[in-house]
Amino acid sequence: MQKLVVLTGAGVSAESGIRTFRDSNGLWENHDIMEVASPEGWRKNRELVQDFYNQRRRQARDCQPNEAHLALARLEDHFDVQIITQNVDDLHERAGSSHVLHLHGELTKAQSSVDPGLVYELDHWEIKVGDKCEKGSQLRPFIVWFGEAVPMMVPAMRIAQQADIFLVLGTSLQVYPAASLIDYVPRAAKKFLIDPQIPDFQLGTDVYCIQEKASTGMKVLEKILLSSPTE
Structure with missing residues (x-):
């Protein structure tokens, strides 16, 4: 998988x-x-x-999980899904995602x-x-407040290094150190970005960009991923 x-x-x-x-x-x-x-x-x-x-x-x-959260949970039927989130809410977990790493802490x-x-x-x-x-x-x-270390970055880097597919969802890669995770993804991995604001810096031609909000973009991506052969 x-x-x-x-x-x-x-x-x-x-x-x-x-x-x-x-x-x-x-x-x-x-x-x-x-x-x-x-x-x-x-x-x-x-x-x-x-x-x-x-x-x-x-x-x-x-608040309740939206279609983007639910789509990620559904993809666990087809992929080994690991979510690294900058968000501090528990909406991914409440949507049914099994493996969620919180970079910036948890409200709960x-x-x-x-x-x-x-x-x-x-x-x-x-x-x-x-x-x-x-x-x-x-x-x-x-x-994790401004000026504090981000202790979960090292585990997040290790996860990124294992990706066959890497998705950036609902962030335009402007918050560091989280934005640097894409640099740890294997060159052969498929890379996608879904956000209304596509970064103005050079992402590279190997990143497939979907300029939509998260829930709309996930509908597009689900079709792409589920129509591609998987192991």
Whole structure:
């Protein structure tokens, strides 16, 4: 079975109603992004940061997977599908995808503010000031903020190196280090990109571009993939 590796971005979640800060000139829900997505913002105003992610968590809870999410889950019947996502929601999992690696963290988890190795599943949408880890420190969102290392990049690189087919979906490859994953894909692999904004830098002639939103583009790609012989 061929290995289909998919890098997904904000355009996939946007179709389910989850907004991104890039939609509004660097503001995320009327907040400067550095106020709510940086270690400096956390040190300056923990209550603001907690409330911001509590609202994101509550919003995501009320959103549903869209056709792009569902199409990726269906493709597991035909391919060994591994999703690498820049998104922090759980819509891929809720759509039925079995193998999802989150590069930038997960809204549905909390993390110790003194020990990054202490991560906890949440069964509710709210982390309150005063909620502490087993070491007695305040729980923080399990999110990779600006200025922090991306610990899942190394596993993601290894997955990209194994791809027979590599798909970039709902991202125009402008966010690093995630955008660099396409550089690790084997030269012989088939490469596809689906996004309304095709990058203005040279992708290479071996990348098949579908200039559509994620759900529409996935309909096109499903036909292409399922009409091609697979192992």
